[in-house]
Amino acid sequence: xxxxxxxxxxxxxxxxxxxxxxxxxxxxxxxxxxxxxxxxxxxxxxxxxxxxxxxxxxxxxxxxxxxxxxxxxxxxxxxxxxxxxxxxxxxxxxxxxxxxxxxxxxxxxxxxxxxxxxxxxxxxxxxxxxxxxxxxxxxxxxxxxxxxxxxxxxxxxxxxxxxxxxxxxxxxxxxxxxxxxxxxxxxxxxxxxxxxxxxxxxxxxxxxxxxxxxxxxxxxxxxxxxxxxxxxxxxxxxxxxxxxxxxxxxxxxxxxxxxxxxxxxxxxxxxxxxxxxxxxxxxxxxxxxxxxxxxxxxxxxxxxxxxxxxxxxxxxxxxxxxxxxxxxxxxxxxxxxxxxxxxxx
Numbered sequence: 001x002x003x004x005x006x007x008x009x010x011x012x013x014x015x016x017x018x019x020x021x022x023x024x025x026x027x028x029x030x031x032x033x034x035x036x037x038x039x040x041x042x043x044x045x046x047x048x049x050x051x052x053x054x055x056x057x058x059x060x061x062x063x064x065x066x067x068x069x070x071x072x073x074x075x076x077x078x079x080x081x082x083x084x085x086x087x088x089x090x091x092x093x094x095x096x097x098x099x100x101x102x103x104x105x106x107x108x109x110x111x112x113x114x115x116x117x118x119x120x121x122x123x124x125x126x127x128x129x130x131x132x133x134x135x136x137x138x139x140x141x142x143x144x145x146x147x148x149x150x151x152x153x154x155x156x157x158x159x160x161x162x163x164x165x166x167x168x169x170x171x172x173x174x175x176x177x178x179x180x181x182x183x184x185x186x187x188x189x190x191x192x193x194x195x196x197x198x199x200x201x202x203x204x205x206x207x208x209x210x211x212x213x214x215x216x217x218x219x220x221x222x223x224x225x226x227x228x229x230x231x232x233x234x235x236x237x238x239x240x241x242x243x244x245x246x247x248x249x250x251x252x253x254x255x256x257x258x259x260x261x262x263x264x265x266x267x268x269x270x271x272x273x274x275x276x277x278x279x280x281x282x283x284x285x286x287x288x289x290x291x292x293x294x295x296x297x298x299x300x301x302x303x304x305x306x307x308x309x310x311x312x313x314x315x316x317x318x319x320x321x322x323x324x325x326x327x328x329x330x331x332x333x334x335x336x337x338x339x340x341x342x343x344x345x
Contacts, residue, residue, distance in 0.1 A: 006187060009040040013184040020177050027173055028054070028114040034176055041183065049075050053172065057110045065110065073108040077171040081106050109168055116169050123161045130154045197333070200340050207343040211251045215244045222332055226325070234328040241335045242308035248339055249276035253283040277305035280342060287345035297341045304334045 016037065019030045031054045038046035049072045052058065057069040065073065073079060081104045111119070130151045208215045218240050225237035255275070259268040260282060271279045284297055308331065 005040060009037055010184070010187040012037050012040065013180055013187060016180050017177070017184060020173065020180070026114070026117055027169065028112070028117065031113060031176065034180060037180065037183065041187075043183075046179065048072065050176075052076075053113060053176070056112045057108075059110075065108065069110075070108065073110070075175065077175045078108045078110070078168075079106055080109070111168075113169060113172060116165050119165050120162055120169070123158050123165070127155060127158045127162070130158060197336075201336055204336055204340045204343065208248075208339070211343075212244075212247050215247055218244050218247075226328060226332070231323060231325075234325050235323040237328045238308060238323055238331050241304075241331050245280070245305070245308070245335060245339070246276040248342065249279045249283075252342070253279040255279065277301050284342060284345065297338065300334065300338050300341075304331060304338060 012033065016030060016033050019025055019033070031050060035047065035050040035054055038044075038050055048068070052069055052072050053076060057073060058066045059069070060066055083104065205216060205219075222237045222240045222244075225233040225240070228234070253271070255273045256271050259270050260278075261268045269275070269278050269282075271282060280301055284301075288297075
């Protein structure tokens with residue numbers, strides 16, 4: 001269901017970008033499609049913003065913009081600064097008038113896109129009839145005909161209306177276009193990432209069924225903990241990742257009380273019950289013919305193992321290890337990737 005919803009959102013974002021780029025329909029209609037896109041991806045902030053753009057900015061009983069509509073006007077690029085009109089005030093000690101220096105005041109234009117587009121169309125229609133009438137006076141005539149004033153000033157005013165209103169429309173359109181473009185990129189990237197991770201997850205799950213079937217159930221427990229809003233559940237997800245990696249190590253390289261002697265120096269490492277990272281590194285070294293691969297995977301294993309052990313030790317001491325949701329998600333992904341690399345040997 002979520003996959004279908006994301007696919008619909010991606011297709012709709014592509015369609016909206018095409019509408020903008022080819023100017024296929026009035027912007028007001030495109031905004032309504034943008035509103036649907038925001039609802040599809042559950043972007044509630046964008047829903048409120050686009051509702052204001054589609055139906056007009058909210059105002060108080062006094063005719064002023066509400067705080068919410070004022071904030072959203074900035075997102076649309078509707079804000080601008082203007083000089084406050086010069087204020088004439090009379091000194092309290094003299095009768096001489098003084099002029100207060102104008103200050104810059106921030107304002108926002110609030111006409112909806114539909115109103116602004118209608119204004120431009122109406123101005124264009126007026127421009128078509130605002131031409132100067134032809135006057136014919138014979139060169140032999142002694143009559144001094146009155147030549148009426150032309151419509152140049154009217155045409156200048158109309159042109160100014162068209163230009164200023166179009167600039168405002170384009171400002172809003174550019175902000176909405178940027179939003180749709182960013183959504184489009186996120187959906188595309190998210191779809192690619194999800195496909196890549198889904199393939200990796202399926203591969204890992206298939207291999208785990210053969211060597212460590214209990215790990216599959218533990219991953220399900222991890223996912224359930226991630227749905228929680230409680231940071232203790234996120235920490236539990238990290239604990240479970242540690243148990244999964246340890247069970248994989250127990251299956252691939254069972255613990256031994258006899259240390260392993262490393263080549264080239266006489267140094268030895270323990271491969272007991274708690275040294276599951278050491279055991280997995282030894283398994284990788286024994287299976288891989290690539291020193292670079294062994295070094296990279298071994299480095300990843302050490303990194304995630306140290307962090308998982310740190311959370312585990314904190315829990316054993318009765319202290320609470322702070323684990324954010326983002327951090328818990330990363331360790332789950334790391335766990336899958338590392339196990340995938342190991343099982344691929």
